[in-house]
Amino acid sequence: MRDWSAGKALLRPGTGFPATNQNQLGSEQIAKIVATYQAFKTVDKYAYRATFDEIKENDFNLNIPRYVDTFEPEKPVNLKAVQKEIDDRENQLAGVRKQMAGYLKELGL
Numbered sequence: 001m002r003d004w005s006a007g008k009a010l011l012r013p014g015t016g017f018p019a020t021n022q023n024q025l026g027s028e029q030i031a032k033i034v035a036t037y038q039a040f041k042t043v044d045k046y047a048y049r050a051t052f053d054e055i056k057e058n059d060f061n062l063n064i065p066r067y068v069d070t071f072e073p074e075k076p077v078n079l080k081a082v083q084k085e086i087d088d089r090e091n092q093l094a095g096v097r098k099q100m101a102g103y104l105k106e107l108g109l
């Protein structure tokens with residue numbers, strides 16, 4: 001039997017699985033949860049082995065994000081490429097507006 005005085009295993013099983021509106025786990029997800037729980041160890045962005053003292057320090061708050069950090073930094077944005085795309089689209093828009101103005105002139109509008 002496990003000695004729970006050594007800490008608690010806190011898992012965030014939603015990480016790394018297909019996002020759906022339903023709370024259904026497949027056999028692979030269940031197997032991973034069970035294996036992680038039985039190993040009773042910290043797994044980056046998935047599970048954390050919190051000690052009793054850590055839980056006590058957090059006023060016994062077992063909110064999983066407090067212990068399991070799943071933050072993923074955003075990919076850097078290539079601002080030059082984005083600005084070029086904006087400029088290209090603005091040039092296209094200017095051409096369409098010019099063409100539209102010609103059509104409207106032909107129609108006498």
